[in-house]
Amino acid sequence: MDARSGHRVDPARWVAFQTISAVHRDDGYANLVLPKLLTEHHVHGLDAAFATELAYGTLRQSGSLDAVIAAAADRGVERIDPPTRDALRLGAYQLLHTRVATHAATNTTVDLVRTVAPGAIGFANAVMRRIGRQDWPAWLDELGPDDVGLRYAHPPWVVRAFRDALDKKSELEDLLVADNTPAPVHLCARPGRITAADLAAETGGTVGPYGAYAVHLAEGSPGDHPAVKRGLAHVQDEGSQLVATALADAPVDGPDSRWLDLCAGPGGKSALLGSLAALRDARVTAVEVAPHRARLVEHAVRGLPVDVVCEDGREFEDDPFDRVLVDAPCTGLGALRRRPEARWRRQPNDLPPLTRLQRELLLAALRLVRPGGIVAYVTCSPHINETRMTVNETIRRFDGGIEQVDARPLMENVTDSGDGPAVQLWPHRHGTDAMFLSLLKRA
Ligand SMILES: C[S@@+](CC[C@H](N)C(=O)[O-])C[C@H]1O[C@@H](n2cnc3c(N)ncnc32)[C@H](O)[C@@H]1O
Incomplete structure (x- = not known):
């Protein structure tokens, strides 16, 4: 006692x-x-x-x-x-x-x-x-x-948002069940530093089903693994790895050495992009508005070709970039498995300020990418106001030609990720967070 x-x-x-x-x-x-x-x-x-x-x-x-x-x-x-x-x-x-x-x-x-x-x-x-x-x-x-929200402990507005976003409405209950199942830990084997197979052997994990760098751990404290301590790997949901890799692999016309991560904290995707950039003679600029989160990015990308800038991404100015990631601040409704309190803390009135910010950040990204370059817009929420509506509205507001690129071929092994051109991953279907990815190419 x-x-x-x-x-x-x-x-x-x-x-x-x-x-x-x-x-x-x-x-x-x-x-x-x-x-x-x-x-x-x-x-x-x-x-x-x-x-x-x-x-x-x-x-x-x-x-x-x-x-x-x-x-x-x-x-x-x-x-x-x-x-x-x-x-x-x-x-x-x-x-x-x-x-x-x-x-x-x-x-x-x-x-x-x-x-x-x-x-x-x-x-x-x-x-x-x-x-x-x-x-x-x-x-x-x-x-x-008959109240599925009561049965599976989700607020009614979240149930409605999931129903709206799901392409197969019959899967709603599977999704709610998946949200109540603790998420396994995924590691990212940093490309060029360790292979997923070697990391799996070292950690006793298994190679992930989709991403080239993903390892799933059955148990244990991920930070204790020597590979993580030595900077060969980091903790990252396989869905996050897939969207960052899709941006790095999307075809661009012309030069390909200047990459930008406009919402970088705490730095998981910057670390993966930085590892890929190191193999391709590219360099990443990682922008993060919150100073303590910018420090986390600095820690995450040590030894990688990544420059961290603590600034509001909406005001950030530089020469044009070839690839830009907007991993936008969002409600996080796609990662409820990881945060037990989040579903009750989030409120529908969180959406308007977030969607405004998402649109402004995406607009800034479209201005910062060069013609022929590519922007990845990502959320860990499937709420359509934060995903498709933000993308469509921002394209409408942007004064210039934008082509939506089909993201599905860039996730070769992933099936059932929607009707395109954007990709929507789901915990119950893919075992990942519900990541959304839209790829936008500037004409
Ligand atoms: C979804 S998180 C990004 C996660 C990150 N990409 C990763 O993989 O670790 C969104 C980040 O955007 C930052 N952010 C919010 N508003 C911003 C702004 N106006 N400019 C730049 N970053 C911003 C937040 O502080 C937060 O760290």
């Missing part, structure tokens, strides 16, 4: 509770908060795995858990004080989505409330008992059997 947990709560649940609270109270990120808390509270091995499952699962499911808690408490969750609410979420998750026995889930939740909100012990006890009277399928039947 941990002294700071008031002697009553086991360390794994205490760390999970503190993580959930930090995410809700301080707008924290679970993937940053949790590792620190695990170390601070000396939680290792199976306990650490249990704490991670509880924290990530509770955060991922929180909208659906709230619906159950509200029904059991007979009041909206906004009327429950935050520490009790987070303890109930953690308790409800254990009751409805884990094998933890009902009495253990209830007793540990009451103990937690005794520590963090002693005035609410009776209330928490009663709510937990009501929740535990039936299992999750029965709650679903009671609260909304």
Whole structure:
């Protein structure tokens, strides 16, 4: 037992509770908060795995858990004080989505409330008992059997966005399930430094199905691998590798030595482009507006022919480039597997400022590429406002000829990536984040 947990709560649940609270109270990120808390509270091995499952699962499911808690408490969750609410979420998750026995889930939740909100012990006890009277399928039947957002814990606006973006509407539930499955770690074997086959042999991973540089890891902490420490490889979703490689491989007319990454932080795609540039006598300029993220890019591209510039990409000026990447800031709805809290934190009103910025950055990229050169517009969101609509609207606003290049042949092994010319990858279909890629050639 941990002294700071008031002697009553086991360390794994205490760390999970503190993580959930930090995410809700301080707008924290679970993937940053949790590792620190695990170390601070000396939680290792199976306990650490249990704490991670509880924290990530509770955060991922929180909208659906709230619906159950509200029904059991007979009041909206906004009327429950935050520490009790987070303890109930953690308790409800254990009751409805884990094998933890009902009495253990209830007793540990009451103990937690005794520590963090002693005035609410009776209330928490009663709510937990009501929740535990039936299992999750029965709650679903009671609260909304046809509500896929409730069933798979996605806000309605995100479900609508996915339905709009999917070319095969029947795959919606597969996509929602994939979002609730933790993403495996992918490594990128930096071209010219190590092959994917050698990296797979060294790490015990497997070569990815699509990209020439991708290795999938079954488990373990990727930063600990010697190849990553020695700068031969970096952590990067295979979908991100595919879109960066497609830009590097797209045919351009004329010279091919000046490449630009207009939204570079934290530097994964700059590192891959820089590795490819090194093999082709090209050089990459990596622009990033946020100083701390520009420093991350500098770290990621050490030893590669990449110049980092900390500046607003919309105002960046230079001689024309042959290839330009706009990996635009976006809602990140295509990477919900990786960020358990993201789906509930993002709001529909995040879209207008983001799409405005995306259009301005893409417009800047079209001005910075030379005639005959190519721009890759990329998002890790499939929301059509951020993908097709941004591309179409920006082409319309750009004063000059733009040809949309079919990106599908540049991802040879990838099937089922849409009707073209853009490519849309999907977690449930390709096992990657839902990356979008549109290739635009200046006439
Ligand atoms: C999707 S992330 C890019 C990820 C990156 N390409 C990688 O693979 O690591 C978008 C980045 O654009 C940056 N950004 C946002 N507004 C920008 C602007 N006006 N100019 C340049 N960068 C910007 C953000 O700070 C963020 O680091």
